[in-house]
Each structure stands twice: as structure tokens, then as C-alpha cells.
Amino acid sequence: MPTGPEMRISLAGNSPTAAGWSPKRGPVIDLFVNDKISSSNGGLNRESLNRVVDESLDILAHCVDPSIEEANHAVLVVGNVQSGKTLSFTALSALASDNGYGLVIVLAGSTKDLEAQSEARLANDLGINSFLRNWTHFPHPCSDDLAELRTKIENWKRHRNGDSILKQPSLIITVIKNHKRIVDTAEVLGKLRSVLKNVPTLIIDDESDQASLNTKARQNLLTGKTEKSTTYDSILELRNAIASHTYVQYTATPQANLLLTVGDVLDPSYVKVISAGDAYTGGEYFFRDRLKELVIELPSADLCDPKSMPLDAPDSLAQALRFFLLGVAATVLSKDAHRSMMIQASQDTDPHRTYGRWVEGMLSVWPLLLQDQHENELRDDFLVSYNSLKETHNGLPEFRVLMEVMPEVCREIQIRVVNSKADGRKIDWDSHPYWILVGGMKLDRGFTVEGLTVTYMPRRLADNADTIQQRARFFGYREAYAGLCRIFLLKDSIRAFTDYVDDEIQLRNDLMEVPNGSLKEWKRKFLLSKSLKSLTRSNIVGRKSVSRISLDAGWISLKYLDTPSNIASNNATILDFVDKASAHFGPREIMHDGEVYVDRRRIEIRNTYLTVHDAEIVRSLLLDLSLSEIIDRTLVTALCMQLDVLMGSAGVIDIVMMNNLNTKGQKGRTGQNVRTNMFIGRNPQTASSIEELNYSGDRTFFASDRLTIQVRNQLIKDFGDSTNAVYWLSFHLPDSVLSDFIVESL
Structure with missing residues (x-):
């Protein structure tokens, strides 16, 4: 089959958000940016730092409005591995200080090495130890720190309320992600709950998919219990100690965060995908x-x-x-x-x-x-x-x-x-x-x-x-x-x-296209390399209806296009697609190939084809279909997720109109018969060479290195005495299918 010119499909960015309040830049973030520029040795410039600040402003806009005394919220921030997530949450912390947040708590990794690494970056980026006094740092607070914490919080509140001329720094607490340390911090803050009642707080969880999540979620799903793992339980205690806060989860691998039990207090309601800088190599x-x-x-x-x-x-x-x-x-x-x-x-x-x-x-x-x-x-x-x-x-x-x-x-x-x-x-x-x-x-x-x-x-x-x-x-x-x-x-x-690589691109693209970043109604769907067993560790998965669909090379068909309520709309959708594709790319007759397929039948029923160069035309066809069964909806979603890969190196998709969509000679079949025996075989079956063939069979009409879609017009007589023309779709997947499909049924 002929090939067409290569076409690149651009990835869309986040949709404009509908935040309830609008944080602004202030002196703390400006100092942060200027310090990073002056000390930069890694290619950071004002343009890239301003991008970080803009993304952090968007994240903060989806955190709890600091004017609200009692509210809590969980959001998810997705970066790339080694791409600057720490820079993002230090910028977020600086902006929080500028916009009325009095306390930032950072769960700084699950090992001492990671904790020390995060603390060093916070100290450097936020000037924690600077005489400019934008921050007061409390690492691993315990009962001995109670009095000083109370004083610092009260001082900050007096300044916010206009009762103190001197600026009072915001507080930053760093805690290793260890349940005993987190519980200690929660107990201290619990004793200060009345003081903290109207102190807006950020809880930033670095590497939030590790250690923080409930490792008994799967067990609870199967047994109906509500047990909690120790670190997860300690984080709940920490959140319960603070009346008004946002729990901000940072990770480069969000699969675990996205598969939490519906209603889990750590289940994020908003997602922000942050970008890597121009010099990033991933x-x-x-x-x-x-x-x-x-x-x-x-x-x-x-x-x-x-x-x-x-x-x-x-x-x-x-x-x-x-x-x-x-x-x-x-x-x-x-x-x-x-x-x-x-x-x-x-x-x-x-x-x-x-x-x-x-x-x-x-x-x-x-x-x-x-x-x-x-x-x-x-x-x-x-x-x-x-x-x-x-x-x-x-x-x-x-x-x-x-x-x-x-x-x-x-x-x-x-x-x-x-x-x-x-x-x-x-x-x-x-x-x-x-x-x-x-x-x-x-x-x-x-x-x-x-x-x-x-x-x-x-x-x-x-x-x-x-x-x-x-x-x-x-x-x-x-x-x-x-x-x-x-x-x-x-x-x-x-x-x-x-x-x-393709799985990650697809996930990030899907998350960027979530309307307004809201995860509440987003149907979980992922690609998963065939070489891997699972997306994440199974014990934290709390979603009820998550299953793995394997897309293997070869033929696969939609099953239930003959549902009476959907026949008319689907016929119209498919014919509209054929008309538009024909107008753009022009139908061509499939002639004798000599090696792959043979069609020497009379001209009015000979197969014709289109070579489509635009994946969006095909994606629109699939998404506009009315599909009653989950098996068909799942297949369509999986194909849409991988269309760009399925176009192959030539950047095209082949559309074959079987029998030129002609029903001449058909007597009518049942839908069940079509589902189990879709394809017409070779003719004559006894032929021993290509020269003896009149027709090589439906299954031979495909391109080996890219997606082929067969469209056929099939007479179906399932509905009483009437016979209906049903347009049916089959797909041939090339060997380049690299990933299976993980889908949540809602």
C-alpha cells in the first residue's frame, strides 16, 4: 500500500484553570528567582525560572484559599525524573509565603540521604539560614520545640493582622518520611491546633508515591476492612492536626497516586503537569x-x-x-x-x-x-x-x-x-x-x-x-x-x-488534557509496556474496576455495532468519515499486489482504500462512535491512545473499504455470526499459487508496518423480518504495538 508524508501530532497543554483565588508574585519569590540566577551553574535563566514560577502560581491557585479558616485539599504535581521537581516546590513555598501562607511542611524523602538532600536545597533556594529572615526552620519538631513554635506562629499572625511593624518570617518544617517522626510532628502541631486554626499551611510530599500511600488498600478492597499502614496513618494524623491546609503530592511516576481508593483522603482532586527545561535529557x-x-x-x-x-x-x-x-x-x-x-x-x-x-x-x-x-x-x-x-x-x-x-x-x-x-x-x-x-x-x-x-x-x-x-x-x-x-x-x-517512553508521553498528555486539571471525573487509563508486569505495586491499588487489556499484533474487531439503538448514528459516523477522508485523500482501487493480496473480482465489489495522513481524522471517527458495550469502548480508547505510534515510520493509516462498501450478493447474516467469522476467505481455497487466486482473502489486506482499518457494509437480519445494513470496523495492529492498556470502568 502506498505511504504518505510524515505528520507530527503536537501535544496539548493544560486547559485554562478555574481557580477560586489568584495568588500573586511577591518579594520572597523575586528574591528566590534573583538568587537562583546569580548562583546558577546549570543553565537556569530568568525565562526558565519564570516558567517555573508561572506553573507554581497555577498550582497554588488550586490550593486552599488562605482566607478560608477550615478547609483541606489534595493536589498532584507530576514532573519528569530528575527534572527539577524540588525547584518547583521551593518556588511554590516562596509563593505561598508571599500569599498569606504561614507554614510549609515538607515530607523530605524516606531516607536520611534524601532528607539531607532536600533540606540542603531548601536552605540554599529559600535562604532559610539567611539573615533576611524570610523563614524560620524547624527540622523534626518535638515537644521541646513547642514553646518556640507557638511564639513564632503568634508573631507571624500578629504581622499578618497588622499588629507588628517588623515582618515576621513564615515557618518551614522538614520531616523525614518515617511514621514515628511524622507522628511526633503531628502531636506537636495538634497541641497548637487552636493557634494554627487560621494559619494557611502547605504540606508538600516529595516522592509522594513512595511510602506515603496505604499499603493495605488492596487488602481492604478484597475484605471490606479499613486498615491503614503506619506511614499512611501518620500522614493522616498530621493532616488532622491542621485545620486549613493543602496536601501537595510531587512525583515523576504518578501511577500509584492515580489508583488510590475513591474517597481516600490522599486521593488528589487536581493535577498539574510541570514541564522540564530546554536542557533536560530524559x-x-x-x-x-x-x-x-x-x-x-x-x-x-x-x-x-x-x-x-x-x-x-x-x-x-x-x-x-x-x-x-x-x-x-x-x-x-x-x-x-x-x-x-x-x-x-x-x-x-x-x-x-x-x-x-x-x-x-x-x-x-x-x-x-x-x-x-x-x-x-x-x-x-x-x-x-x-x-x-x-x-x-x-x-x-x-x-x-x-x-x-x-x-x-x-x-x-x-x-x-x-x-x-x-x-x-x-x-x-x-x-x-x-x-x-x-x-x-x-x-x-x-x-x-x-x-x-x-x-x-x-x-x-x-x-x-x-x-x-x-x-x-x-x-x-x-x-x-x-x-x-x-x-x-x-x-x-x-x-x-x-x-x-511512549507510555509516559501518553500519560502526561492525558493528564495535561484533563479539563481544568480536575481528576474527580477522569477515567483512569494507562499504557503499559508488555515487558512489565504492572503499573505499580498492587497493594496500594484501591480502584475496583481496573483491568489490563492486551493489544497484540494482528486482527481485532469491534463486536457490537449492530445494537439497534446505535446502528443509524454509527452508520452515519462511519460514512461521514469515509466521505471526509475521500475528499482529503481520494479513494483508490486496490489492484493485484503480486505478493500480499490479490483481488481479481468484478469491479463493482473490488476493495478500495484510502491512505490517511492525519491521526486526528481517525481519532474523531473512533470517539464519535456510539458503543454500548465496555469491550468496544475499551478497544476504541486503547487505539486512540496509541494512534500516533500505530502510524509507523511512514506516518499514515490505511483504510480499506471492503467490497467498496457494496452489499451486492449478500443474503444477510446474524450479528453473532459476523462477530465470530468476520472475514471472507481466499477464493478458490484449492489454489496453489498466486496466479490461480481470484481473491486472496480479507485477512491479507493490510500494511505490515502500520495500522490498517477495514470498513465493511454488512447486511444483518437480527431484528424480526427486517434486514439492516451495518457498517463494521476491523483493525490490523502492526508489530510496533509496544504496550498493553490499563483501563478503569466507571
Whole structure:
């Protein structure tokens, strides 16, 4: 079948919101922006910061109006992995202070490392320790802080009420996401409930899909119980202690947040999708645009098996280390910023020491080998890696120059094991520029690795979509040095990351198109890579009617287009589509192909086709159909979600009008018979070659690399003595279908 020109479908942004109040910029946010510009070393400029501020204003506009004394609300903010979510919620905090919020509580990660990371960023971005006194910080408040908290809150209220000339700072509380610490904070604030009654508050939950949610939701759904997991229960206590507040959930993987039980107090009613900056390099960058350049497949033998670790380091680890050291050497010569390598080995902690020992061994031996004038093998290996980097990174110094400093570079690297059994030393990025981090779970989520260029991940594939995405610490603002990046992954992990790109784009696009950002009536629907078992961990899923629909390559048909109440409207919809598509693209007769399909029947019943270049025309057809059965509605929704992918590299969809929509010669069939036996077979069936065929059969009329839609006009005689013409649709899905469909039935 002929192909048409490629067409790109643009993604829509959020619809204008209908916020109940309108927050404004003030001195705190202006100071925040100016400080970030003056101290920026990551490409932040006033334009990109103003975008962050505008998005944060929209989020704040959907938080509780500070003039309301008793109200609470839960909202969801969706970013990308390593894309600046912390910057967003620090900007949101600054705007809250400017607009009458007296208290901000940040649930700052579930580990001490993440908590320290978030506190450091808040201190830097908000000037918590500044003499300008925009904030008073209380980390992990306990009963000993009760009196001072009361005084600070009362001082802030006096200033707000006009009884204090001197500006009084807003309060910010940081708490690790540990149920005991959260309960302690809730108890302190509960004792101040009367003081806090008219103090508008933000509760910001960083990485909100982790630890915060009720891990007994699925069990409750099945048993009818109302049990609560400990961290979830502690967050409820915290929220109950504050009369007027908004619970703001930040995450890059919102699947868990979107599948909470209807009526759950953490179930968000509003969603905001925030954008990444221009220099952001994420899933599309690494797994679509530059997959072949920057992603290296690990041999299956290099899978980290904690029960059977080899004695010697795999060659691929040495290759990854050479890439990293060459990048560091180039950085040393250019006096650039940090460079880091990350080894995500295993969930088990025992292999971490092994990988660390292997790296230490290479870094200690290689300088000696490189200084040996008779040793050429290692230098040759470095040259191979150098030539690869030279193809992807502009301005790489000469190989000779890099190798001159290589022995010293090897001695400059700091190696740190990051896991629950490690010594707990904080990684002070300002103390040293070049790091290799080895770990597993602690490097999965929220952990920022400064200047990360090389990732070595020989671990097994995660089962859940959100888990594997959170492992992508190599995403981030790396465009300036992306050519130095290399990502070493096993084959199944490469497939999962690659497939997830389309799933993530579709989810973000769907969320951006939610009318006014309101999730109350939004029907949950997701794409899920066939290589993954689930969207998220099953124990938190509280929605009753969520099911997985598998869309496999081959033929699939709508089932119930012959419902009496819908025949007339659907016939009109399909004919209108054919007329519009014919006017735009022109019907053509399908002639003898010679290899795929044959149609030598008389001309009035020969198949004709259209090649449609615009997915929106097809999407409109599908969405305008009147469908009585959930099986058909689900199929249509799934197809609409993947239309852009299903258009293939040619950017077209083929429409085949079976028998040119002619009913001549039909005697009438039952709808049940059509549903089970849609397609006319080859004629004659005894033909042994193409030359002997008069017709190759309906199933042969499709394009192998893109979506084909067959439209047929079928006489149906189900309804008494009458016979009805019913226009019926069948779809042939190409092998490029990468994802299944998760749907909620409302």
C-alpha cells in the first residue's frame, strides 16, 4: 500500500484553570528567582525560572484559599525524573509565603540521604539560614520545640493582622518520611491546633508515591476492612492536626497516586503537569533520539547474581570505567564541574562491596600499566572508548593529551558504597569533584548524582513501570555534556525503558488534557509496556474496576455495532468519515499486489482504500462512535491512545473499504455470526499459487508496518423480518504495538 508524508501530532497543554483565588508574585519569590540566577551553574535563566514560577502560581491557585479558616485539599504535581521537581516546590513555598501562607511542611524523602538532600536545597533556594529572615526552620519538631513554635506562629499572625511593624518570617518544617517522626510532628502541631486554626499551611510530599500511600488498600478492597499502614496513618494524623491546609503530592511516576481508593483522603482532586527545561535529557533523549549512540547493551552473562558472583570484574565494567575516566580527564582539562559514575548493581547489598573492590583494583593498577612504555593493550582499549566518545561529544581533547593526565585522574576518583550497610558518610559534593557511587535501592529514587555521565546497571529488570522509571538517575539537565554519557543496561531493561517512553508521553498528555486539571471525573487509563508486569505495586491499588487489556499484533474487531439503538448514528459516523477522508485523500482501487493480496473480482465489489495522513481524522471517527458495550469502548480508547505510534515510520493509516462498501450478493447474516467469522476467505481455497487466486482473502489486506482499518457494509437480519445494513470496523495492529492498556470502568 502506498505511504504518505510524515505528520507530527503536537501535544496539548493544560486547559485554562478555574481557580477560586489568584495568588500573586511577591518579594520572597523575586528574591528566590534573583538568587537562583546569580548562583546558577546549570543553565537556569530568568525565562526558565519564570516558567517555573508561572506553573507554581497555577498550582497554588488550586490550593486552599488562605482566607478560608477550615478547609483541606489534595493536589498532584507530576514532573519528569530528575527534572527539577524540588525547584518547583521551593518556588511554590516562596509563593505561598508571599500569599498569606504561614507554614510549609515538607515530607523530605524516606531516607536520611534524601532528607539531607532536600533540606540542603531548601536552605540554599529559600535562604532559610539567611539573615533576611524570610523563614524560620524547624527540622523534626518535638515537644521541646513547642514553646518556640507557638511564639513564632503568634508573631507571624500578629504581622499578618497588622499588629507588628517588623515582618515576621513564615515557618518551614522538614520531616523525614518515617511514621514515628511524622507522628511526633503531628502531636506537636495538634497541641497548637487552636493557634494554627487560621494559619494557611502547605504540606508538600516529595516522592509522594513512595511510602506515603496505604499499603493495605488492596487488602481492604478484597475484605471490606479499613486498615491503614503506619506511614499512611501518620500522614493522616498530621493532616488532622491542621485545620486549613493543602496536601501537595510531587512525583515523576504518578501511577500509584492515580489508583488510590475513591474517597481516600490522599486521593488528589487536581493535577498539574510541570514541564522540564530546554536542557533536560530524559527518556525520549536517551531511548529514542540517541539510543544507538549512548546506550550499550550488557552481555547477559554480566547480570549481577548475588548468589553467584564471579571472581573477576566483567569486561563491560572495565569498559564503562574507561568511558568515565576519559570524560573526567576532559573535564579536568576544561576545569568543568562534577563528573560521576553510578553502579546500580543489585537490591542485595553484598555485591556492592564486590563492585567497589573491582573498581578500586582497576584504579590502582591502571596508572602503573599506563606508565609502562611496553604496555599497549590497556592504552588500545582506552583508544577504542575515546573514538566512541569523539563521535558523540564535540571538542574532546586529543587522545594523547587525555592519556597524559590519566594516571593522576585515576588517583583523584572517590568511591562510595551507598546502601543500608554502608558507613553512612554523607556525600559532600562540594568537597570533591569526581565520584563513583555503588549501590542499589538507595540509588533508585530521588537521589541526585551530580554530573552523572556513566551508569552501569547489571541488575534484574523491575516488575513495575514506576520502579524502573525511578531508576533512571541518568536523566537530568545533561545536554551540555550528554555526549560523554554512556548507559550500560541488560537487553530487557533497554526494551523496558524504550517502551516506557511512549507510555509516559501518553500519560502526561492525558493528564495535561484533563479539563481544568480536575481528576474527580477522569477515567483512569494507562499504557503499559508488555515487558512489565504492572503499573505499580498492587497493594496500594484501591480502584475496583481496573483491568489490563492486551493489544497484540494482528486482527481485532469491534463486536457490537449492530445494537439497534446505535446502528443509524454509527452508520452515519462511519460514512461521514469515509466521505471526509475521500475528499482529503481520494479513494483508490486496490489492484493485484503480486505478493500480499490479490483481488481479481468484478469491479463493482473490488476493495478500495484510502491512505490517511492525519491521526486526528481517525481519532474523531473512533470517539464519535456510539458503543454500548465496555469491550468496544475499551478497544476504541486503547487505539486512540496509541494512534500516533500505530502510524509507523511512514506516518499514515490505511483504510480499506471492503467490497467498496457494496452489499451486492449478500443474503444477510446474524450479528453473532459476523462477530465470530468476520472475514471472507481466499477464493478458490484449492489454489496453489498466486496466479490461480481470484481473491486472496480479507485477512491479507493490510500494511505490515502500520495500522490498517477495514470498513465493511454488512447486511444483518437480527431484528424480526427486517434486514439492516451495518457498517463494521476491523483493525490490523502492526508489530510496533509496544504496550498493553490499563483501563478503569466507571
